[in-house]
Structures are given as C-alpha cells and as structure tokens.
Amino acid sequence: MKKIATIAAVAALTASSLTMAQSFQEAFDMNRAMYGAGATFEWNGKSYNTNYIEEELASKPANQANAQALFDAAKAKLAEVREAGFAWRDNVKYLKQAKEALEAGEYQKSMDLAARSHLQSRIGLEQAETAKNEWILAVPPLN
C-alpha cells in the first residue's frame, strides 16, 4: 500500500515537474492572458513586454511608408499560410480592407487591419507547425 502511494506521489510530481520549466512562449502567453497588451514580465532574468509583434508594428507612426510596409508584410505572410493550408476565413477580408484604407490615405486604419491579417497568418502557421506532430494524437487507437 505504501509502495503504491509512493508511486502515485512520484508520478504526480513527475507529471507536474514536466510543466515547470516554462519556455519563453509559455511565459509570454501566460502574462499576455493575465495582463493583456502593454505589460512587462521577467523571464530568465530579463524583462520583456506582452505586445504581439503586430501591435509593435501597428504602433509605428501612421504614414504611407509604414502602412505600405505592414501591408506588404501581411500580404507575404498570407501567401505563406495559404501555402501551408492553414489560412483563416476572414484573413483576406482584413487584407482587402487594409489595402482600401491605404489607398484612401487612412494609414492608421490600414496598419491596424494589416496587423490583424498578419497576426492571423502567423498563428495559422503556428497551427500548421503544431499539427505536424500532433494530429495523430487525435486518432483513436486500435486496442
């Protein structure tokens, strides 16, 4: 009985210890979820903020050059995620709206929309990467 209890305790400790070494991404995701954008957190002795890269890009001065650069980056990212087969449904719509805003001289609006499109593509690519090894885990095993 004592042995079984010891096994159970060590098994529980082992399982929990697997999750204790937090990667940067895990630390970022946790702090982002808890505090939202614009917060800071410590990881491995250094300080980082909780902004997505797209929020950093969209907060640059709203001018034609920055809006065009962000639009081009979002367009390239969309092509990449489409190639992987993981594009999201509304992504094209945001990119089209970003282009319309850019042409109308509404640079901040364009940058916000392109940033949203870029974010969707980036997460879609993360899905594609995760799926490579994990899709098989959903298949029922033959007992």
Next chain:
Amino acid sequence: MKIIKTTLLAMSVAALSQTAMAAKTGATLATVDPEADRIALQEYMKNRFPDTPISEYVNGIYAVDAASRAQWEEIEEFPPYELDLEEGEALFNEQFANGKSLADCFDNGGEGIRQNYPMWNDERKTVVTLEMAINECRLQNGEKPYGWKKGPIAKVSAYMAYTSRGNEFAIDIPNDDAKAAYLDGKKFFYTKRGQLNLSCADCHLTGTNRLVRADLPSPALGHSTHFPVVRSKWGDIGTIHRRYEGCHRDSRSEFLKVQSETYRNLEYFQTYMSNGLVVNGPGSRK
C-alpha cells in the same frame, strides 16, 4: 536502490498515462493501416454508445440521440427528397445530344454502384467521386457540366444512391498511391485548423452528440452513407462536398473549392471508414 526503482517505475506510469489514449502509428505511408483505422473507429463508437449497433450509424445523429430520431422519423414519413429523386431519375435517363446518356458511362448502367465511390483511378493517380464521374461523363459527351454543390448534380447523385440502397460500401485502396490519398484525407480529418482551432474530429468524434450551441454533431462513422441529403438549413438537396465547405467555413478556415483534391481525399477516407455499412442515401438531416 529501492527508491530509484520505485521512482523509475512511477516515471514510466506517468509517461504511459500521457500516451495511452492516442494512436501510436498510422501517421506515415509506411505505417498507415486503413483497416485498423476503420476497426478502431468502430470500437471508439461502441465504447461511447454501447447501445447503438454499428449498422445504425448510417442514420447519423439519429443513431445516438433519441429525441432527434423521433423528429426525423416523422419527417421521413413524407421524405423531403422524393421530388428530387423523381427529377434525378429523369435527368439520369435524359439523352445527350449524341444519343447517349449517363448510363453509358458507368458499370451496370449506373444502377447499384454508389457503394464503390469515391474510387481510386490509378491512371490519373487521383480519387474520383460519383459527382465528378457524372460531370466528366457529361463533358465527354459534349454536354455542359452541372454545378457542383446542389441542383441537378445532387439530384442525379441522389437517384444513383437510391438505386444502391442496401448495398454495402466497398471502397478499395489498391496500392500505395491510393493509400497516400487516404492518408491525406485522414490527416485532414484529424488536423485542427481555422480561428476556432477545430478539426473535423473535434465535432464528429469526441464531440459526437455533445451540444455545440444548439446542435448535436453527428458521428463520423457512417457520414457518407446517406449523402446527398436534404438539409432543413439548406432547404434543398446538396452533396457531401457542399457540407464539407460549410463545416470548413464554420471553423473559420479559408475553405477549399468543392471537389478539390483535398476534399476528394477526405471523402475517400471517410467513405472507407463506412465500409461494411449500407448505402441509405439520399437522406434528410437537420
């Protein structure tokens, strides 16, 4: 020493517990085993719904939810696809300008053959669905192809399914090229995608008969046996690829074109999973 042994044993238990519920093989062409997949899916459903015989899965959600079934049985007293069947039969028998008809393009005059589709075409190295074969027949005989999702294509397909009712699905995977197409379809079915991060399996395997808002997703087993279907939501008859497009869109993915290679491979995988079940299309669904 005793502590080390106990610790190692416990670590093994912890590791095993995390992998026991997942398939360990079948992700590659070298290891994929369609028959093992089919039996495993049946076992999964038997465990989830022990009171439901496997043969009942041709009825979709109505196999596992009594309340939905009662409503469906009342609808089936006057099947909403009856007129579509009549029109489908007329279209099937319609003579082309060259004097031939659809019957000339299929084995057995096109009757009682639904259970063999989708079919692997080794010359073209691709999966051919029944709807694809119908439209290719029309093109080869100088006729315009039908639209892919609803209307005449679904009606003709419904008639051909009706003439096959009771025949057991017998999808063949004759070689490694075909197996690769099957694996592609299997991978698509189990892969999470879209803004909602959902796979087909999330709704139609683990999510079967569990409320998604007001809907109860149907079981994956038997999915393709009853298509084409008249869906209450559509208000008319449609093909399985029309449904694929809708599901894909609902996961907030950029959906594919109907009859794309990916959707055809998905249908190939899904219909192989239904091997041994009978054709009971066309059907009516919520």
